[in-house]
Amino acid sequence: MNEEQRLAGELKERTYRLFGRSLHIRTFDSGSCAVCESEIRLLSSPYYDLHRLGFFFTPAPRHADLLLVSGPGVRAADTALLKTLEAIPEPRIVLAVGACALGGVFAEDELVHGRVDEVVPVDVYVPGCPPSPLALLHGLLVAVGRLEEKVEVLRFDLREEATA
Amino acid sequence: MIHAAAICLVAGAAAWLVGVAVGTLARRSGGVFGAATASATGGAAAAVGGVLVAVHGEGAARTIGAGNVVGAVTLRLDPLAAVFIAVLGIVALAIGLYVPRYHHAGAGSAWYLPALNLAFFASLAVLVAGNAVVFLVAWESMTLFSYLVVLRHHRRAGVARAAFLFLALGETGFALVVAAFAILATQTGTLDFAGMAAAAGHVSAGWRDTVFVLALVGFGFKAGLVPLHIWLPEAHPAAPADGSGFLSGLVISLGVFGITLFAFELLPDGPPWWGILTMGLGAVSAVLGILYALMERDLKRFLAYSSIENIGVILTALGGAMIFNAYGQREIGAFLLLAGLYHVVNHGVYKTLLFLEAGVVEHTTGTRDMDELGGLIHRLRASAVITLIGTLGIAALPPLNGFVSEWLIFQGLFQGFRIGNNFVGILIVVAGASLALTAGLAVMAFARAFGIPFLGMPRSRGAAAASERGQPLVGPGLLAAACVGLAIGAPIVLTVLDRVVRATSGVEIHSRLLLPQLTVIPAHTDFAAFSPTYLAVFLLCVTAVPLLIYFSSRPRGATQIVPVWDGGILEFRARMQYTATTYANPTRVTFDELYRPEFHLERASDDPAGRSGPVHYGFRVMPIFERFLYRPIVRAVERLADLVRPIQSGDVNLYLLYLFLMVLVAYLIYTY
Amino acid sequence: MLWFLRGIRRGVVTTRYPRARDSWAEQLPTPPAFRVDLLTPELAARLADVCASGALRLQNGDLLLDLGSCTGCGDCVAVGGEAVVPSGEFELASRDRAALVKRIPIGERR
Numbered sequence: 001m002n003e004e005q006r007l008a009g010e011l012k013e014r015t016y017r018l019f020g021r022s023l024h025i026r027t028f029d030s031g032s033c034a035v036c037e038s039e040i041r042l043l044s045s046p047y048y049d050l051h052r053l054g055f056f057f058t059p060a061p062r063h064a065d066l067l068l069v070s071g072p073g074v075r076a077a078d079t080a081l082l083k084t085l086e087a088i089p090e091p092r093i094v095l096a097v098g099a100c101a102l103g104g105v106f107a108e109d110e111l112v113h114g115r116v117d118e119v120v121p122v123d124v125y126v127p128g129c130p131p132s133p134l135a136l137l138h139g140l141l142v143a144v145g146r147l148e149e150k151v152e153v154l155r156f157d158l159r160e161e162a163t164a
Numbered sequence: 165m166i167h168a169a170a171i172c173l174v175a176g177a178a179a180w181l182v183g184v185a186v187g188t189l190a191r192r193s194g195g196v197f198g199a200a201t202a203s204a205t206g207g208a209a210a211a212v213g214g215v216l217v218a219v220h221g222e223g224a225a226r227t228i229g230a231g232n233v234v235g236a237v238t239l240r241l242d243p244l245a246a247v248f249i250a251v252l253g254i255v256a257l258a259i260g261l262y263v264p265r266y267h268h269a270g271a272g273s274a275w276y277l278p279a280l281n282l283a284f285f286a287s288l289a290v291l292v293a294g295n296a297v298v299f300l301v302a303w304e305s306m307t308l309f310s311y312l313v314v315l316r317h318h319r320r321a322g323v324a325r326a327a328f329l330f331l332a333l334g335e336t337g338f339a340l341v342v343a344a345f346a347i348l349a350t351q352t353g354t355l356d357f358a359g360m361a362a363a364a365g366h367v368s369a370g371w372r373d374t375v376f377v378l379a380l381v382g383f384g385f386k387a388g389l390v391p392l393h394i395w396l397p398e399a400h401p402a403a404p405a406d407g408s409g410f411l412s413g414l415v416i417s418l419g420v421f422g423i424t425l426f427a428f429e430l431l432p433d434g435p436p437w438w439g440i441l442t443m444g445l446g447a448v449s450a451v452l453g454i455l456y457a458l459m460e461r462d463l464k465r466f467l468a469y470s471s472i473e474n475i476g477v478i479l480t481a482l483g484g485a486m487i488f489n490a491y492g493q494r495e496i497g498a499f500l501l502l503a504g505l506y507h508v509v510n511h512g513v514y515k516t517l518l519f520l521e522a523g524v525v526e527h528t529t530g531t532r533d534m535d536e537l538g539g540l541i542h543r544l545r546a547s548a549v550i551t552l553i554g555t556l557g558i559a560a561l562p563p564l565n566g567f568v569s570e571w572l573i574f575q576g577l578f579q580g581f582r583i584g585n586n587f588v589g590i591l592i593v594v595a596g597a598s599l600a601l602t603a604g605l606a607v608m609a610f611a612r613a614f615g616i617p618f619l620g621m622p623r624s625r626g627a628a629a630a631s632e633r634g635q636p637l638v639g640p641g642l643l644a645a646a647c648v649g650l651a652i653g654a655p656i657v658l659t660v661l662d663r664v665v666r667a668t669s670g671v672e673i674h675s676r677l678l679l680p681q682l683t684v685i686p687a688h689t690d691f692a693a694f695s696p697t698y699l700a701v702f703l704l705c706v707t708a709v710p711l712l713i714y715f716s717s718r719p720r721g722a723t724q725i726v727p728v729w730d731g732g733i734l735e736f737r738a739r740m741q742y743t744a745t746t747y748a749n750p751t752r753v754t755f756d757e758l759y760r761p762e763f764h765l766e767r768a769s770d771d772p773a774g775r776s777g778p779v780h781y782g783f784r785v786m787p788i789f790e791r792f793l794y795r796p797i798v799r800a801v802e803r804l805a806d807l808v809r810p811i812q813s814g815d816v817n818l819y820l821l822y823l824f825l826m827v828l829v830a831y832l833i834y835t836y
Numbered sequence: 837m838l839w840f841l842r843g844i845r846r847g848v849v850t851t852r853y854p855r856a857r858d859s860w861a862e863q864l865p866t867p868p869a870f871r872v873d874l875l876t877p878e879l880a881a882r883l884a885d886v887c888a889s890g891a892l893r894l895q896n897g898d899l900l901l902d903l904g905s906c907t908g909c910g911d912c913v914a915v916g917g918e919a920v921v922p923s924g925e926f927e928l929a930s931r932d933r934a935a936l937v938k939r940i941p942i943g944e945r946r
Contacts, residue, residue, distance in 0.1 A: 049850050062729055080732030087729045102933065104905020105889050117933070127928045127936060129889075129907030132864050134853055139929035147854055151930045156901055156923055157872045157940045 016145035018091060019065055021054045023144055026064035028084055030116055031074030036098040036130040040068065048133045055140060061087035066143065069120065072100040073113035085120050093143050096122040097136060099129040165220045169241060172213030173292065176253065179206030180285040187277030193269040199277040203284065204260025210288060211253025217246035221663035225294045225358060238294030238356055243667040244429065245291040247505050248414075248421045251512035252291065254646060255413040256284050259406045262520050262639030266406060266527070276316045276404075283309035283410065290418055295356045296345040303341065303418075307334040307386075310415055313407040314399050326402035330395045337385025337392070341422065344378035347371060348430065360430050372431055376438050379426040380445075387419025388472045389479065390449040391789045397460075400468035401532065405523020408464060412471045413516035417508050420478055427486055428501065428668050436490040440591060443483025447598040450476030454605040455755055458612070458748045459785045463522045463532045466613055467515065470558065473602060474511045478504050480595050481573045487592065488576075489669070491583045496576055498671040499687040502661045503572035509657070510557065510565045510650060517554040517643035521547055524635045525617060529626040534744035536624040537617035543630040546637055548618050553644040557651075559610040560603055563700035565650035568684075570603060571694060575686035605751070612747045621738040654696040655682050752783075760786040862924030865908030867891070867901065868916070869923035870940050875899070879919060880942050883912045899940040903928050 027040055043050045044057065058064050061084050069081065085094070096116050099105050102125050103115030113119055126139035141147040183202030189195030217223075225240035259280070267273045286309055289302035311334070314327040349355050351371050352363035364372070385392045396416075400408045427438065453473030460466040481504035489497035524547050525540065526532050541548040553564070560566035577599070580592030622628040650657055655678055662674045676687045683695040730736055752759060761783040768777020811822075851858055880899045884892045891905035892912060913920045930936050 047849055047851055048853075052850070060729070079734055083727075083730075083732040086726060087732075089724075099889060099891075099905055099907045102904035102936070104891060104902055105907065122933075123931060125904060125930050125933055125936060127867075127904045127906065128926065129865075129909075132861075132926055134851070134858070134861055134864075135926045135928065137853055138927040141854060142929045142931075149930055149935075150925075150927045151903065152935055154923075154925055154928075154938075156867065156869045156903075156925075156938050158869050158921070159871075159873060 012145040015091075015093070015143070019093070019144045020146055023055045023066055023140070024058045024064045025055060025066045025068050025140070026058055026061050026084065026088065027068045027070070028077075028081055030069055030071035030077045030081055030101070030119070031112060032071030032098060032100055036070035036100075039130045039133055039136060040070070040097075042133045043136060048137065050137065050140075053137070053141070061085075062089065064088050064092070066093040066095060066140075067120070068095045068097060069116045069122075070096075070098045070101055071116070072103075072106040073116040073119050075111060075113060078113075078119055081116075081119055093123045094120055095124050095126060095139060095143055097126040097128070097131050097139065099127060101125075102127055105129070165216055166222070166224050166241060169213045169216035169220065169246075170224075172209045172216060173241070173249070173288065176206040176209035176213060177285055177288055179203075179209060180256075180281045180288070183281035184278040184285075187281055188274055191269055191271060191274050193264075196267055196269050196273055196277065197264050199281065200260045200263035202260070203263065203277075203281055204257050206281070206284060207253045207256025207258070207260055209253070210284075211250050211257060214246040214249030214251075214253055215660065217241045218243050218250065218660050218664050221667050223667060227294070227356075236295065236356075237298055239292045239298070240294035240357065241292065242429075243664040244424060244505075245421065247509060247661070247664055248417055249288065249291045251417055251509055252284065252287050252414050254643070255410060255512055255516050258516055258520065258639040258643050259409060260639070261642065262406055262409075262523075262636045265634060265636035266404070266523060272316060276313070279309050279312035280407070280410070283313055287414060287418060291421065294358070296349055296360075297355055299357075300338075300342060300345060303422075304338060306415070306418065307331065307338065310334075310407075310411060313410065314403040316404045316407060317402070320402075322398075323402040326395075326398035330399040333385050333392065333395045337382045337419075340378045340382030340385070344375045344382060344426070347378070348375045351375075357425075357430065361432075364431050365433075369435075372434065373438075376426060376431055376434060377441075380423060380438075380442060383419045383422030383426075384445070385419070386416065387423065387479070388416045388449070388475050389419075389445050390452050390472065390476070391793055393449070393453075393472050394787075394789055394794060396472055397456075397465045397468045400471075400519070401462055401464040405464075405519055405526065408467070408522070409516035409519035412467065412519055413512040416471060416475055417512055420475065420482070420504075420508060423479070424482060424501075424504075427482065432489075432669065434486060434490065436487050436585075436588060439483045439486030439488075439490060440588065441483070442486060443480050443592070443595050446476045446479030446481075446483055447595040448476070449473065450480060450602040451598050451605075452476075454602050454609055455751070455758060456785065458605065458609050458751045459759060459761075461534050461744050463525065463534060463613065463617070464519070466534075466609070467518055467522060470606070470609065471511070471515055473606065474507070474515065474558075477570070477573065477599060477602065478507050478511070480599055481507065481576065484573075484577050484580075484592060484595065487588060488583065491585065491588070493579075493582050494669070494671045495673050495676060495687040496579050496582065498665045498669050498673050499677070500573065500576040501669065502658070502665045502673075502677075503569060503576055505661055505664065506572060506657065507569040510569050510647075513643050513646045513650065514554045514557040514566065517640050517647070518551065518558065520636070520640045520643070521551045521554065524640070525630075528630040528632070528635060529624075531624065531626050534613070534616045537622070537627045538620045538624075538738060538741065539618075539622040539627060540630055541618040543628075544618075544632045544635070547632060547635060547640070550637070550640045550644045551618065552614060553647050554640075555610045555614040557647040559607045561607070563651055563696060563703050565647050565654075568651055568654050568696045570599075572684070572686065574599065575692050579686065579688065579691060608748075608751070612744055616742065616744045616747065620741045621736070623738050623741070623743070652697050652700045654684065658684060760788075762786065861926060862922075864924075864926055865910065866923050866926055867903050867906040867908060867928070868912050868920045869925075870899065870901075870916075871919045871921070872941055874917075874919035875940070875942050877942055879916060883916055883920065886911045886915050897942060899942055901938045901940055903936040903938060904933060 029037060042048055067085055067088055096102060101116045106112050106114050108114035124139055124143040128135045142149055179202050183199045186202055187199035221243055223240055223242045225238060227236045227238045286302050286306035290306055293299035293302050311327055311331045314330055317323050348360055351367040352360045388396045450473050453469050453476055457466050457469035481500050485497045485500035557564040557566045560570040577592055577596040580589045583589050658677055662677055666672045673687050682697045683693050685693045763783045766780040884894050888909050888911055889905050889907045891902045893900045913922060
């Protein structure tokens with residue numbers, strides 16, 4: 001456990017050093033309904049303002065550090081998604097956002113994979129349908145190591161005392 | 165030195181006559197090679213001779229056979245003509261080196277190569293003519309032999325018509341030139357050029373104006389001045405590539421020579437409106453030339469319109485020179501004349517180069533249509549580099565020769581404020597602005613003309629199958645080297661041209677042209693300065709130094725070679741690229757009122773996405789000069805001919821009556 | 837007339853996240869939380885049936901909540917009555933997909 005914690009800490013340290021204050025994000029829509037995209041778009045609005053955190057959107061994968069994938073992994077977009085990922089220079093982070101991308105909304109069939117981590121290796125999963133801009137910000141900050149993951153310690157089973 | 169020059173020119177002429185004889189043997193490849201060698205040798209000799217005369221800076225003349233029936237034959241070595249002789253020499257040399265790999269032995273070559281050599285000989289005769297008769301005979305011969313050159317592939321569709329248009333307009337121009345010489349000769353009493361120049365001051369202003377306008381229009385037909393230019397876009401694609409190079413590089417420059425002959429030698433010190441007229445026509449030609457060039461898909465038609473544009477630029481410079489001279493600013497006038505001559509030399513070099521390369525492209529891919537070419541830079545590597553040098557030259561990009569001569573022209577025109585008359589100053593500014601518009605459009609046009617055929621992926625099987633084996637390289641390569649040399653060696657060229665201008669107009673501007681540090685100044689020290697040589701060195705360093713740094717330092721970390729980012733598409737196909745038509749579409753939309761194109765659109769069905777079959781789209785620019793100028797004139801002439809036709813009834817008795825009436829009239833005139 | 841002073845009048849509207857949470861954030865559509873004392877096996881089976889995206893599943897007598905698949909539609913909250921409430925948790929990002937699957941014990945009584 002100590003070794004794992006140490007390695008996790010080191011990884012967090014390295015990512016924070018590389019990307020902590022300046023991260024360029026390239027979004028990719030792998031067949032989503034575009035609601036995730038509108039939440040992503042809201043990140044640029046004055047209310048959420050991701051620029052104050054040092055995050056920027058870029059259309060060019062060559063300039064990007066992070067690939068943000070939404071949608072259930074439509075097979076027709078496989079080539080484009082893989083090419084986009086390969087065009088991002090390492091070190092790079094992959095974020096899957098939305099219930100579709102995490103699997104569970106669409107079953108696998110001849111048109112979709114159902115989950116994007118069958119196509120690209122995913123580093124951070126952000127649930128939600130759609131994930132609100134605050135959830136997206138949380139996910140991005142977790143990805144660069146500026147925030148700790150919370151979900152491990154969250155409990156969704158309540159006892160009587162909890163409702164007090 | 166002048167004797168050496170004369171010997172060189174005689175040697176050149178002799179070489180070309182030998183080429184005529186050898187060319188008749190061109191049914192065999194030995195004949196082709198021999199005729200080409202003779203052309204090239206003649207070209208080299210003529211170029212050397214021309215440069216020697218220009219450097220010598222003084223003219224000389226000799227009259228042969230005075231006092232016989234036909235008239236004396238006067239030949240002269242004139243520095244102004246020598247510049248054009250040098251251009252002729254370089255063009256002939258390059259064509260001579262190009263011909264063996266371009267023309268096949270056979271019956272066609274057996275009359276074509278003698279005609280080509282005779283055209284060279286006749287052009288030289290035009291440039292060494294010392295009196296009006298020699299000039300006119302040589303001019304007409306030059307037109308006729310150029311006509312034969314254009315007719316090389318006379319069995320192909322459209323060639324005969326194009327050649328006929330060339331001849332018809334050439335003869336119209338010739339008629340006007342004959343009229344000009346006739347009037348000037350009768351008013352000055354002599355046919356000799358030196359005599360005419362000396363006596364021109366005594367001719368009345370009305371006659372001088374008439375002669376100048378006749379000469380401007382007559383030579384304008386040959387030079388390709390708008391609206392007298394319509395033969396150019398037809399004749400250049402019809403002629404073989406070396407013929408087009410000759411036409412564009414030299415023949416239209418001979419039109420310019422004719423205008424300079426009248427404007428600066430025979431009738432110097434004309435009123436300002438001569439210069440304004442010339443400059444106005446030049447500016448219009450420049451702008452319209454490049455605008456129509458942008459709409460062309462055929463490489464050779466495109467280059468033909470570009471020639472019209474360049475002639476416009478040259479005549480703007482010459483017109484400006486005449487205006488400055490008329491208002492007493494003789495240094496700037498001489499400077500602009502020098503700039504115009506520099507541009508003539510440059511145009512001769514790079515336009516010939518581009519036409520020769522267009523011939524190479526046509527030969528190896530089978531098409532001249534830009535929309536069917538592509539990717540030639542991988543298949544024709546050396547030719548692509550040579551073409552690139554020529555394209556950079558003609559687009560007037562530093563540090564090449566086009567940039568130097570256009571800089572000179574602009575700097576001359578910008579000094580219009582030194583003329584007292586504000587209205588004329590504004591006209592000069594407008595001309596300068598037109599040239600600036602032209603230069604910008606020219607960069608776009610040549611980016612298109614080089615980019616679409618040479619870069620990207622091939623758009624047709626012909627383009628994909630292109631190969632450089634067996635294609636001529638030495639001739640065009642020589643011209644590319646000349647482009648670079650004319651730029652870096654600009655101080656030398658300017659020194660020589662300064663001597664020419666001094667001999668022509670009597671004004672010496674050497675001290676106000678070149679500073680000791682290889683810097684060029686436009687006739688005034690406090691206006692502008694620029695060094696072509698140092699600019700070339702500087703640009704070389706700017707590109708070389710980062711490359712040196714990159715190659716000398718070892719990059720840290722592993723280098724990955726990854727595919728080019730293409731947007732993530734599945735497969736890149738040639739049809740996804742820009743075509744020449746779409747690249748020029750913004751211009752077409754902007755200048756829609758000028759082009760007034762007719763569109764036609766064919767679809768296999770009503771599906772707007774074209775999924776059920778191909779969609780054909782085409783457009784044709786309205787030919788405004790043919791429709792609104794030439795066709796009405798031709799119809800009027802035809803109607804007039806119809807009115808007169810009844811005279812030729814075919815009845816012998818009527819003809820006898822005509823004879824009787826003419827004798828009666830002659831008798832009456834004689835007695836009274 | 838003083839429209840250009842609107843920004844000054846309204847003050848800073850940007851959220852302070854992550855330094856401070858917005859008060860309204862809990863009312864976003866979020867995965868459910870379960871009152872395990874009120875949860876019966878029958879109710880659990882009904883909830884698993886009603887879940888539109890299959891985030892709620894029965895396994896070995898426990899209810900599995902896949903946070904990754906939950907769309908926050910609220911059908912389970914509507915059906916479950918007092919046993920199911922919206923959790924108000926939206927900071928659910930994780931590096932591990934398996935960590936997003938939560939086990940809800942059924943019918944535990946303290």
